[in-house]
Amino acid sequence: MISYDFVQELADKATKKGKCISALVLADQALQMERSQQDLIEEMNKSLQVMAEAASKGLNSGSKSASGLSGGDALKMKQAIHAGQSLGGMVLSETLAKALAIAEVNACMGRIVAAPTAGSCGIIPAVLLTLKEAYDLTEAQVVMSLFTAAGLGMVIAKKASISGAEGGCQAECGSAAAMAAAAAVELMGGTPQMSAHACAIALKSVLGLVCDPVAGLVEVPCVKRNASGAANALIAAEMALAGIESVIPVDEVIAAMKAIGDAMPKTLKETAEGGLADTPTAKKMAREIFR
Amino acid sequence: MNVFDIIGPIMVGPSSSHTAGAVRIGKIARAVSGGQPATVTIELFGSFAQTYKGHGTDKAIIAGLLGMAPDDERIKDSLALARELGMAFKFKKSSNKAFHPNTALIMATDSQGKKTIVQGSSVGGGRIMVNRINEINVKFNGEYYTLLVPHHDTPGMIAAVTNLLADQGINIAEMNMYRSQRGGEAMMVIETDQAVNEELVSLIEAVNSVKKAVLIKPIY
Numbered sequence: 001m002i003s004y005d006f007v008q009e010l011a012d013k014a015t016k017k018g019k020c021i022s023a024l025v026l027a028d029q030a031l032q033m034e035r036s037q038q039d040l041i042e043e044m045n046k047s048l049q050v051m052a053e054a055a056s057k058g059l060n061s062g063s064k065s066a067s068g069l070s071g072g073d074a075l076k077m078k079q080a081i082h083a084g085q086s087l088g089g090m091v092l093s094e095t096l097a098k099a100l101a102i103a104e105v106n107a108c109m110g111r112i113v114a115a116p117t118a119g120s121c122g123i124i125p126a127v128l129l130t131l132k133e134a135y136d137l138t139e140a141q142v143v144m145s146l147f148t149a150a151g152l153g154m155v156i157a158k159k160a161s162i163s164g165a166e167g168g169c170q171a172e173c174g175s176a177a178a179m180a181a182a183a184a185v186e187l188m189g190g191t192p193q194m195s196a197h198a199c200a201i202a203l204k205s206v207l208g209l210v211c212d213p214v215a216g217l218v219e220v221p222c223v224k225r226n227a228s229g230a231a232n233a234l235i236a237a238e239m240a241l242a243g244i245e246s247v248i249p250v251d252e253v254i255a256a257m258k259a260i261g262d263a264m265p266k267t268l269k270e271t272a273e274g275g276l277a278d279t280p281t282a283k284k285m286a287r288e289i290f291r
Numbered sequence: 292m293n294v295f296d297i298i299g300p301i302m303v304g305p306s307s308s309h310t311a312g313a314v315r316i317g318k319i320a321r322a323v324s325g326g327q328p329a330t331v332t333i334e335l336f337g338s339f340a341q342t343y344k345g346h347g348t349d350k351a352i353i354a355g356l357l358g359m360a361p362d363d364e365r366i367k368d369s370l371a372l373a374r375e376l377g378m379a380f381k382f383k384k385s386s387n388k389a390f391h392p393n394t395a396l397i398m399a400t401d402s403q404g405k406k407t408i409v410q411g412s413s414v415g416g417g418r419i420m421v422n423r424i425n426e427i428n429v430k431f432n433g434e435y436y437t438l439l440v441p442h443h444d445t446p447g448m449i450a451a452v453t454n455l456l457a458d459q460g461i462n463i464a465e466m467n468m469y470r471s472q473r474g475g476e477a478m479m480v481i482e483t484d485q486a487v488n489e490e491l492v493s494l495i496e497a498v499n500s501v502k503k504a505v506l507i508k509p510i511y
């Protein structure tokens with residue numbers, strides 16, 4: 001049985017057994033849940049289908065949310081890509097577009113998979129689905145990589161938090177990016193140790209990020225933070241795959257995130273009383289929405 | 292916690308606590324009142340009261356009352372659907388700060404005029420805690436097969452009911468007794484590991500002093 005207390009434990013066990021983190025997590029979860037591995041794979045595959053549907057829906061809809069605060073950005077991104085305006089290469093641009101798309105579907109009360117939360121639901125699918133298309137990976141490979149993401153996410157949830165109300169946006173979009181980075185490394189053939197470093201690198205980049213949604217709604221800055229979270233995951237994975245290591249070990253980074261989250265004032269943890277939510281423009285918008 | 296708590300649930304956005312959790316509270320109210328109510332009044336507290344329009348908390352609770360699951364794409368059209376299906380509804384905002392910030396109090400009336408009250412809080416990640424059924428304060432999360440057994444507080448009740456469960460090989464995961472006062476109205480809340488069938492519900496209802504038994508299936 002795995003305790004899910006340390007990411008390093010996952011990486012070391014996988015290394016010792018010559019397995020991927022995903023295979024380790026899948027085998028353990030099948031045991032703990034008393035279900036067959038095939039059964040878990042099928043359930044995870046369902047989530048992947050919902051993720052893909054949300055991405056394609058969001059890329060084509062362009063509709064606004066009920067509050068009017070978000071919507072239409074994914075479509076703009078897609079049009080820019082079609083017009084050949086990609087600055088950072090197609091993988092990055094396509095990732096941004098999908099992350100925006102899924103987050104917009106969420107804001108419009110569409111169907112998504114919380115990963116790990118609804119607010120951060122665009123990050124993991126945007127990264128993994130884009131890599132799948134760009135590098136001709138199979139659906140089965142992507143499903144497996146979701147077990148890596150989930151395994152690391154369980155550690156983060158246990159030792160720190162995955163909720164904006166508890167730990168700020170570092171805990172939501174930060175955790176999603178860290179999980180996506182580790183999964184992306186595995187998907188692209190990196191080692192379990194590289195996955196652990198990617199997780200640490202992604203998380204370190206957003207330590208301290210507060211949760212400050214305008215009017216308390218999961219839209220501004222959330223939709224665009226899904227895009228930046230996905231980009232964060234890609235760059236962390238790319239560095240880790242190049243052999244770059246995190247100087248601070250991954251589990252110490254997670255502990256630091258927890259400490260920072262605890263020290264964060266309540267006004268910056270989803271209460272919409274501080275940060276961007278407390279700007280004149282945000283307050284004006286909130287008044288109009290809730291009039 | 293397992294992998295599907297992290298990658299999952301599949302749900303309709305935008306917020307697990309304000310939308311998915313709210314659907315579940317509505318679903319519990321539907322189960323307790325024994326089907327779709329004729330009219331409902333829903334009082335919202337705390338953050339539910341402040342942000343319900345933007346998060347679609349109102350649509351989510353109504354969707355739950357109509358029997359929808361948290362991943363049903365019709366949730367966003369539930370208000371119109373309720374009107375079509377003849378369920379009248381009204382929302383009230385409360386500034387009472389005594390409750391958990393994401394709390395809804397649902398007062399449902401069926402076509403016979405029977406009233407049911409269910410109060411629940413959305414406690415994060417789409418999980419909920421039901422904290423009131425009619426006049427009795429309770430505590431359960433709806434993740435198990437849950438039996439609500441309102442009865443008159445008399446000796447031997449617990450044994451009478453739990454023996455019926457044991458006879459069918461049903462294991463009790465958690466069980467609690469709540470009562471308004473000694474010898475008064477009481478409620479047993481029994482959460483079980485195995486599925487409970489309607490036959491067992493009727494057997495429990497036949498026990499002396501039991502007024503009725505309500506079965507709530509896991510809402511996940």
Ligand code: SF4
Nearest residue numbers: 119164169172211222
């Ligand atoms: S700002 Fe808050 S609500 Fe928005 S994505 Fe980040 S953690 Fe979630």
